[in-house]
Amino acid sequence: SAWLCAAASCTLDDEAVVSGVRRMSFAEMAKLARERGQPFAASGNSEGTPRSVGFNVQGFRVAVNKGTGEIKILRSVQAADAGIVANPMQCRGQVEGGVAQAIGAALYEEMVIDATGRVTNPKFRDYHLPSFADVPRTEVFFAETSDTIGPLGAKSMSESPYNPVTAALGNAIADATGIRFTAPPFKPDRLFPALHEKFGN
Structure with a gap:
């Protein structure tokens, strides 16, 4: 079963999307997107983490x-x-x-x-x-x-x-x-x- 939620309320955790108490794995999302004929895509960014530079x-x-x-x-x-x-x-x-x-x-x-x-x-x-x-x-x-x-x-x-x-x-x-x-x-x-x-x- 699919559920709708605002992207801003979702977080990624251990190869799954989490919104509140609801959780859907990436594999489930990909399968659902395939069944509906919708593209499975995402965008994001990372600020990275501080690191030492020699x-x-x-x-x-x-x-x-x-x-x-x-x-x-x-x-x-x-x-x-x-x-x-x-x-x-x-x-x-x-x-x-x-x-x-x-x-x-x-x-x-x-x-x-x-x-x-x-x-x-x-x-x-x-x-x-x-x-x-x-x-x-x-x-x-x-x-x-x-x-x-x-x-x-x-x-x-x-x-x-x-x-x-x-x-x-x-x-x-x-x-x-x-x-x-x-x-x-x-x-x-x-x-x-x-x-x-x-x-x-």
Whole structure:
């Protein structure tokens, strides 16, 4: 049986619409709408909930071989605003791991897809993941802040140390060469043509 009520008097609760003491599940509503040939649609909004926002700043010093396009990272510095850092060793490891993973995306990793949509390098021997030797020592500095929402004043680091790395490497390469490369990964074969055009042999 159907019941009518003003939308303003309805609330959503556990996959059902509730108005006063009356309750109808979404499944029942969908079935009723189908039987009557009426569209089953809704609109709404969410203000969201307050949340902590971590910040990271990454800097690199690089050397670029103008004859080959090879990049060597000379220095890696990461500043992180993680609020009150409850476990500095673990958080430092999270930051270092994020930088290592992002260096892979920025300098090496490239999924090659042919015209039919097939991945042509589906094996790791053809897909360069960074090894220990590819990852520079990363200096990590924590900002002295405290968060009003996070537990004990802490903020989440999760993926945030990953985010600034490619842009920072792109900036460092531009500073070193005077050429702005915008499409990672910044592999030697991608850099070489522009370097050769600018610097010759």
